[in-house]
Amino acid sequence: MPKSKRNRPVTLSKTKKKGREHKEVIVSGIRDAVDSYTSVFVFTYENMRNLKFKEFREQLKSTSRFFLGSNKVMQVALGRSIADEIRPGIHKVSKLLRGNSGLLVTNMAKDEVRQLFDEYEDYDFARTGSNATETxxxxxxxxxxxxxxxxxxxxxxxxxxxxxxxxxxxxxxxxxxxxxxxxxxxxxxxxxxxGNKMATFKLYLVCRWSVDEFELYKEAPDDSDVESL
Structure with a gap:
């Protein structure tokens, strides 16, 4: 197995001390997970509902870890280029962390993950500012x-x-x-x-990385197209 680059020092953006420490914890957690699990997926989402996402995450906690937050911090954790990537080819994952994105690091088989994401959706009441789906x-x-x-x-x-x-x-x-x-x-x-629920909370897989394979499923949206958490 190629030598891990996860212990390289990381330069983070200018922040207050507390913010920097929090980012360093996230970076360390992602790098630990990449070393411990076999696959890394990027996913995007529409109409995020925190409670519903927590329930979905709980279903997979024995085999997987989820990361949501600043795309830039997650990119730093993985490496943004060949020169600083923590594992060979994983900078391709980093480039697809745009807009409403997250990471799934898992030991599940890729077909099982794809089926779970394809089948999952949950309906909820639309919020102010959302576009109506019907008159x-x-x-x-x-x-x-x-x-x-x-x-x-x-x-x-x-x-x-x-x-x-x-x-x-x-x-x-x-x-x-x-x-x-x-x-x-x-x-x-x-x-x-x-009782009219117009919002659909949906998750979409963007790509998958493993030691011997990289698969692109769909393009991630641009930052301008979605609203971040």
Whole structure:
């Protein structure tokens, strides 16, 4: 096995002492994991939900480790070029850490990992600023799903409602959101009340590295295309 370069000194960006120490812990953890596991995957994600990701990570904790955080710190840990990479060819992984990305370091078979990622998705309520995946319009008339106590709150969200004999009623048609347009805070709240889950938390594999193989599955997005954690 080629000699590991993981013990080389690392120059990190200018930070306060506490921040630097934290980065050094991450770098050390990644390098330890690369030495201990057989494969390294880069993955990207959409609509991250921390609780759901924690549950997914727990399923694999006996065979794998996940790393999320600063792409630059993870790149430093792996090495950004042939000259400073910690294992032969692993700088190719580093170059694909862009945007909403993370590392999976694992002993699982590659086909098993790909199946898990391909099959995993979880639905949740969309957040303010997310693009609506469909147009939602409520028609004039009674809104039986809401109790009369909800009428003042619904009015504050911009809905043209009134109480009619104790029943919440729309006095005119109301468009909650339009497909492809960003959700306002009010729209996001109404969709939650309606039980309409527009966000899909999804993980995508970008590439895999092992001692004897590098596989590219899909291109990682540019930093400008996604919002970091």
């Amino acid at each position: 939602v319009e409520l028609k004039e008339g009674p809104l039986d799903q809401f109790t009369h106590e909800m009428e003042p709150f619904l009015r504050k969200q911009g809905m043209p409602v009134r109480l009619n004999k104790g029943v919440v009623e729309l006095v005119s048609d109301f468009v909650v959101c339009e497909e492809g347009k960003p959700l306002s805070p009010e729209s996001a709240r109404i969709l939650r009340l309606l």
